[in-house]
Amino acid sequence: MSANPSVSTSKSAQSSAKQQYQFDRLSFSWVIGGIAIFSLLLLTIPTLIVLIVSFSSAQTMRFPPPGLSLQWYTALFSYPELWSAAVTSLQVATWATLLCVVLGVCASLAMAGSRARWVAAMDALVMSPLALPGIAVGLGMLTYFSLIGWRLSLFTLVISHAVICIPYVVRTTLASLTQLGSSMREASTVLGASQTYTFFKVTLPLIKQGVITGAFMAFLSSFDNITVSLFLSDARTEVLPIRMWSMIENDLDVRAAAVSGLLIVATALLMLVLERISGLSKFLVKG
Amino acid sequence: MKIPKLFAPRESQLALPLAIFLHLFYVAPLIVLLASSFQSREGGVSLGQYLQFFQDAVNLKVLADTFWLGVQVTIGCLILGYPVAYLYHYTPAKWKGILTFLILLPLLTSSVVRTFGWVVILGRQGLMNSFLQSFGLIEEPIRLLFTHKGVMIAMTQIWLPLMILPIIASLAQIDPRLAAASASLGGGAWRTFWQITLPLTLPGIISGCLLVFALTVSSFVTPSIIGGGQVMYMPTLIYQQGVVLLNRPFAAAISAILLVMVLIVVFAFSALGQRSREYVR
Numbered sequence: 001m002s003a004n005p006s007v008s009t010s011k012s013a014q015s016s017a018k019q020q021y022q023f024d025r026l027s028f029s030w031v032i033g034g035i036a037i038f039s040l041l042l043l044t045i046p047t048l049i050v051l052i053v054s055f056s057s058a059q060t061m062r063f064p065p066p067g068l069s070l071q072w073y074t075a076l077f078s079y080p081e082l083w084s085a086a087v088t089s090l091q092v093a094t095w096a097t098l099l100c101v102v103l104g105v106c107a108s109l110a111m112a113g114s115r116a117r118w119v120a121a122m123d124a125l126v127m128s129p130l131a132l133p134g135i136a137v138g139l140g141m142l143t144y145f146s147l148i149g150w151r152l153s154l155f156t157l158v159i160s161h162a163v164i165c166i167p168y169v170v171r172t173t174l175a176s177l178t179q180l181g182s183s184m185r186e187a188s189t190v191l192g193a194s195q196t197y198t199f200f201k202v203t204l205p206l207i208k209q210g211v212i213t214g215a216f217m218a219f220l221s222s223f224d225n226i227t228v229s230l231f232l233s234d235a236r237t238e239v240l241p242i243r244m245w246s247m248i249e250n251d252l253d254v255r256a257a258a259v260s261g262l263l264i265v266a267t268a269l270l271m272l273v274l275e276r277i278s279g280l281s282k283f284l285v286k287g
Numbered sequence: 288m289k290i291p292k293l294f295a296p297r298e299s300q301l302a303l304p305l306a307i308f309l310h311l312f313y314v315a316p317l318i319v320l321l322a323s324s325f326q327s328r329e330g331g332v333s334l335g336q337y338l339q340f341f342q343d344a345v346n347l348k349v350l351a352d353t354f355w356l357g358v359q360v361t362i363g364c365l366i367l368g369y370p371v372a373y374l375y376h377y378t379p380a381k382w383k384g385i386l387t388f389l390i391l392l393p394l395l396t397s398s399v400v401r402t403f404g405w406v407v408i409l410g411r412q413g414l415m416n417s418f419l420q421s422f423g424l425i426e427e428p429i430r431l432l433f434t435h436k437g438v439m440i441a442m443t444q445i446w447l448p449l450m451i452l453p454i455i456a457s458l459a460q461i462d463p464r465l466a467a468a469s470a471s472l473g474g475g476a477w478r479t480f481w482q483i484t485l486p487l488t489l490p491g492i493i494s495g496c497l498l499v500f501a502l503t504v505s506s507f508v509t510p511s512i513i514g515g516g517q518v519m520y521m522p523t524l525i526y527q528q529g530v531v532l533l534n535r536p537f538a539a540a541i542s543a544i545l546l547v548m549v550l551i552v553v554f555a556f557s558a559l560g561q562r563s564r565e566y567v568r
Contacts, residue, residue: 046404047393047401050403061410106305116299122302131498131502132546133545137313139529139538143316143323143539227522264400280391
């Protein structure tokens, strides 16, 4: 008889421990899940809002828009400055990306697998434009070019963009090369293939994905760059982000919403294409 | 006839073109920038630009505001970003694609576009004010554009993906048996998180914080549009002095101060990162 109460207390202790355990688990999933969903909404909402406002029938950027129309998209057709800025941006981004790929892939070949001391220094140098303020780099380049007597042109703009974009190419190419290892290349040279032949027939096809992803990132970051272009582009070489920046900065031009809408759709499509051909997310999300 | 090995290009020489390119167009401009910041009005060498910066309380406030913005945005991104990385880690493979798209799209869209979205949200007739008013939380629209708070909110969202990505990478490196071991030994979900998961992902947290801080204090577009000239940060001050007022030596000195601030934080975080990686091993 006397054992009964003690059994019931241990049972209730057990069930309260179980309750506590469940509360612990539930509260954890609710807090982490709640914040995660909030953050995902936060990540997505500004993009959606830009898309919605771009179809607004109002003359101002009020939200929600009173009605829908395509007026801002059609207004873009009669805005030649915007198109010329877009063409300049595409030109600069293309040339800067090509320059980055040639210089970056060569350097990555030399850096991969080498434990030499210069490699660490080179790596820090190549990656540093990612962390250093672009506006300081831009001002430095402007001062430098005027010191050595180079007039600002498309050429100086391409050079400056290449400096800013080189980290992306080297990073993804190096990652591909490291994953590949050196055995394939060695096998090819041992069998008598020249270095050039080995590069084009063995190495390049195997690191193609890394090079393409890096080139894509370099292209986007050049196309998006403002801080360097602020100093190095002038009226003749105005780039798209600067044009858009002044559209928003000065008078909150709703046409900026339509340009933004086009850019969002283009970026999303490019992402999906890149995911197909090179597995973009594999390089960016190393999960 | 074979070319003697001596003349065959060595692989390490392939790095030369890039090294020369970066020295000519990156290292040299930075040196020129530093040199020009020591230029006095008469053309001699002086610390005048720096003295001018540090003697003016307005400039000191800009420096402090920039640093403070960096700290706030970094902490905000960490609190909001860690759970997303955690969710991503435990999401079944078939859903990961969508999650990846949601995380990467804002990162890859133009920064002007992202900032523009925030102008629409924070404006007087924007989403935030309509939302708060329709719930009767505020009577008059509150001013969020052109305030430090507005810049901070927008920047936190804009740099969030760069906090999430390195944390995902370091969560992937944790041995899943550790969490299971902790649970079977009676460790609750919270305790397992604080004592096992979080410390083991420190390398990812540190590299995320480094990126977010460095990019926040260097950002130009968002502070200039959302801040609208009412709140100043170092990059907008550099632009104002260098491009608008054409006071290049002073702009160079401000750039140098910003560079030093970023470098100190980068080195501090790198040292922390080194120690945390040793701890994880």
